[in-house]
Amino acid sequence: MTRILIADDHAMFADGIASILEAETSLEVVGRCLDGPSTLEFLKNNEVDIVLLDVNLPGMSGIDVCKDISANHKSTKVLAISMFNEESFVTEILNNGAMGYILKNTGREELLKAINTILGGQSYFSEDVTQTIMKGLMKSRTASKQTQKPLPKISRREKEVLQLIVKEFTTQEIANELFISLKTVESHRSNLLAKLNARNSAGLVRIAMENKLIES
Amino acid sequence: MTRILIADDHAMFADGIASILEAETSLEVVGRCLDGPSTLEFLKNNEVDIVLLDVNLPGMSGIDVCKDISANHKSTKVLAISMFNEESFVTEILNNGAMGYILKNTGREELLKAINTILGGQSYFSEDVTQTIMKGLMKSRTASKQTQKPLPKISRREKEVLQLIVKEFTTQEIANELFISLKTVESHRSNLLAKLNARNSAGLVRIAMENKLIES
DNA sequence: TTGGTTTTAAGGGATTACCCCGAATTTTTT
């Protein structure tokens, strides 16, 4: 028997969910909470397999609730439910331990499918949500592609030096590592500063990490 | 009339694609190439709207071909086609300008849908591919969550100093910016080095960026 | 109010990074 907790401030919606789930003999709704604090309180006193969590809870955000759940109730899974197909909501709550994200216009079949998928250890996302995420990925990629393009050609040796700088090697240590003179490494450093338009090592590291020039 | 170039070393598969597309009056297959270099050569001499590009071309990788296309033929779009639903393949070629990724077991209907979607400026991914990507996102998230946890408490002032270090400010400049003494900033630097277990500024920047302590 | 943390500040010394100059050798590209 799977124990389910519904956390949503809209009573009517929670009723709808509950009526759907109660028709299933393998599922049991063990509680309903209207806000974040009461949800966490309930979880302290009851064993729950899966929480159907509204992302936009009043007062305490669903994101914070989710964070707390995945921190303190490792065996309890979270299925995020929301009115909004917003990329920021989706990524935010997924980054805090939710195993799935569905919209409130989701039908009975899909809801049950989502629950079973998550109970099986897989993740589940509505079709629409998936599309939103993928679009977001494309956008961020192309956007960053355009802004970070003006990076000059870094030679093989310069890249080696840069990677060691990122690894906190001093100039002397880099020289030893690469079997070259201290002065040679200083040359590469200077060239890197000029090429990447940085003022010091901090800038080199920042640019290296922004452009993922680390070990590749 | 949409001009299509097929780049695939499997003649039989290219034939199949071609026969599907030739049934469409709005689409025209203007060429077929069997490897990377000939694909790029063809594009130099012909205007092409969309390239159906096999990711696993012999010799020159499809990723490199795609990179060249998006660099030198901005108006030509790329639809990646592959036998393999591998996350590394998908992310790699998407990061090099491809607008879509479908598998070779894709049917006629979906192929046409993918082409039209991409021509319309949208991105397109097969259902299976989408699932793979989403799973990969989940995995990387949970993995990074576990590894980057042990970071000590950084005070408000220390975080300010750290953020300015990342912005390539020198110690003196940070002192001016925050209206405090040079020696005070040096104290904060030392404390940061100790707390974050770093050896120098490079390490501070790396840790700051890994843990996203920059402006927040 | 007492104790812990933070923020502020300082001296002095050691180490490292950064800059300007030049230059030889090797590799790559044309």
Next chain:
DNA sequence: AAAAAATTCGGGGTAATCCCTTAAAACCAA
């Protein structure tokens, strides 16, 4: 083969960072 770029190595100097210790004032919580 010639040109360009990359790699190598110096000298000398300035600026910045790092290390160690100490400590007062401010703040916050028990």
